[in-house]
Amino acid sequence: DYIQAMQEVFRLGTKQGREGQPIKIVAPLINLKKTEIIQLGNQLGVPWELTWSCYAGGDVACGVCDSCRLRLAAFAELGLVDPLTYA
DSSP, X not given: OHHHHHHHXXXXXXXXXXXXXXXXXXXXXXXXXXXXXXXXXXXXXXXXXXXXXXXXXXXXXXXXXXHHHHHHHHHHHTTOOOOSXXX
């Protein structure tokens, strides 16, 4: 629902959208579980240590916000160690 709503905002709120060439939001991972995203990323060679999921900000991921906990749980479920540094 959010993606569709933002798509409509961009269609109505930009010159490009008003001229019939709306900005298209593409979210190819939206329906994947975190574990599926990690598996796909591993197949593609994603350098996980360079990715960021933390909501708290700062120089080091907090490890306790919802996003950090979901990320850590997904790596653990796959039997992998998340290479990101956590506080």
